[in-house]
Amino acid sequence: MISALDGVIAQTVAPAALAVDRTGAFPSSSIQELAQAGLGGLLMPASLGGCETSTATYAEALSRIAAACGSTSTVYMTQMHCAHPIHLQGRPDQHTRWIPAICRGTAIGAIALTEPGAGSDVATMRTTARRDGDSYTINGEKTFISNGDVADVIVLFATVDPSLGKDGITAFLVDTANTVGLEAGKPMKKLGQKGASTVTLSFQDCRIPAAARLGDEGEGYPLLLRSVTKSRISAAAQGIGFAQGAFDDTVRYCAERDLLSSRTRAAQDLQFELARLRAETAAGRSMLREVCDLVDASDEDPTAEVAMVKMHCTALGVRVASACVELLGEDGDRDDMGAERRLRDGKITEIYDGTNQVQSMLVARDIRISATV
Ligand SMILES: Cc1cc2nc3c(=O)[nH]c(=O)nc-3n(C[C@H](O)[C@H](O)[C@H](O)COP(=O)(O)OP(=O)(O)OC[C@H]3O[C@@H](n4cnc5c(N)ncnc54)[C@H](O)[C@@H]3O)c2cc1C
Incomplete structure (x- = not known):
């Protein structure tokens, strides 16, 4: 494979x-x-x-x-x-x-959760789904939705009653080709990941069949909690990928200039810095593998471990890419060198799928006297 x-x-x-x-x-x-x-x-x-x-x-x-x-x-x-x-x-x-x-x-699929006024705190979402016979009427706006303008199906999280907070959150499958009143904005201009379109979605009196509900009313929040385990693993994997990509391109650049075999003081400093970045990336990769195995094997809630690997590996991607930009000197500023692109692409991984501050909060809540790590 x-x-x-x-x-x-x-x-x-x-x-x-x-x-x-x-x-x-x-x-x-x-x-x-x-x-x-x-x-x-x-x-x-x-x-x-x-x-x-x-x-x-x-x-x-x-x-x-x-x-x-x-x-x-x-x-x-x-x-x-x-x-x-x-x-x-x-x-x-x-x-x-x-x-x-x-x-x-x-x-093409998308998942629509974030709203202009509800990001980290999803319980405050305002997109409503009102039951009306055999259908629901959806009204509201989602923002920063990846694939939103090209999606055939959107897993939409809306509330059947905003006064219920997280207990009102319900998931739906929106078939975009057959949903009148759904409009996607233009792809946003972004720091990185420029080809991955990110858009607003506006729902105006969109009628979707009741059969398109995913689970029962009020089951959206627990579904979300189970889903973010995998999406946070994804962000962590991207962090490792950005670190590795920037590192590999930097090593290639240095090899072409005989900097990997040179024994001058400056070349050795560079080699030692590459060694440090390699070790850091290898450690992040091992941590990611271990948490993935825990997610597959354990009946215990892996929320804190997933939060730790998400914040660790996404920060690692940015840190390694940034160090590689510096090692490349003025060439580090060129987009065709690769490190600069990984730095821009990596920054947002610290923010989406739950910001790293929110991950810190999840880890902090889990700290107990008996905790081993
Ligand atoms: C490129 C991109 C793609 C995205 N793709 C999707 C997608 O496909 N689907 C989707 O639904 N969303 C998507 N998002 C949205 C993303 O998940 C949110 O931006 C993210 O969850 C943060 O929400 P927010 O932007 O509303 O920030 P806010 O929640 O407004 O947070 C603002 C700041 O306050 C801090 N903060 C908030 N609450 C706390 C707290 N309790 N303790 C400490 N600090 C806190 C945050 O860390 C952050 O620094 C995407 C975002 C981007 C940029």
């Missing part, structure tokens, strides 16, 4: 990355090639077109895609972030309608 992935990365994803960053074009061909190689739904069951891989294998695959192209990695992981809650809570007909198509890349 990983060798097939490396083939698609070398043939398609990596060669397109610079142009995707410069033009902001959606990385369709990379996503399609990954799907056609059977790699579109790693975590999904084989019966639904997926590969049934472990979380650790998914994270390794995503980190390799991120090392090559940050935009592609975000579109790719968003497919999984959409398929995962459908798999967790969907009925069999909802599974078969959407998951195989997402795995094949014939459907």
Whole structure:
């Protein structure tokens, strides 16, 4: 599986990355090639077109895609972030309608939670879903939605009653082709991940069938808590990928200038700095693997461990990419050197999927006298 992935990365994803960053074009061909190689739904069951891989294998695959192209990695992981809650809570007909198509890349998925006034604190969301016979009427606005303008299906979180707080949150599957009153804004101009479109979504009196509800009313919040485990692992994997991508490009640059074998004092300083970055990245990768195994094996709530790996690996990606920009000297400022792109692409991983401050809060809450780490 990983060798097939490396083939698609070398043939398609990596060669397109610079142009995707410069033009902001959606990385369709990379996503399609990954799907056609059977790699579109790693975590999904084989019966639904997926590969049934472990979380650790998914994270390794995503980190390799991120090392090559940050935009592609975000579109790719968003497919999984959409398929995962459908798999967790969907009925069999909802599974078969959407998951195989997402795995094949014939459907693009999105997940819509964040609102202009409700990001970290989702319980304050204001997008409403009012039951009216056999349908719900949706009104409200979502923002910063990855894949939102190109999505065929959106896992939407709305409230059936804002006064209920988190207990009113309910999930729906929005079939974008058949939903009147749904409008996507233009892709936002961003610091990095420029080809991964991020948009606002406006819902104005959108009628969606009651059968499109994912689970029961009020079951959206617990679903969300189960879903973020995998999406935070995704952000952590991207962090490792950005660190590795920046490191590899910097090593290539140094090798071309004989800086890896030189014994001058300046070259040795550079070699020692590369050694430190390599060790830091290897440690982050090990931590990620360990937490992925915990997520798959444990019946215990892995919230704190997932929060720790998310904040650690996303910060690592930024730190290593930034150090690589410095090692490259003035060339570090050039977009075709790679480190600069990984630095820009990496910064947002510290913010999305729950900011690193919010992750710190989750870890702090879990600190007890008996805690071993
Ligand atoms: C490129 C990109 C893609 C995204 N994709 C999606 C997507 O596909 N779907 C989706 O639903 N959302 C998406 N988001 C939204 C993202 O998940 C949110 O931006 C993020 O959760 C933070 O919410 P916020 O921006 O509203 O910040 P706020 O919640 O307003 O936070 C602002 C600041 O206050 C801090 N803060 C907030 N609460 C606390 C607290 N209790 N303790 C300490 N500090 C706190 C935060 O850390 C942050 O620094 C995306 C965002 C970006 C930028």
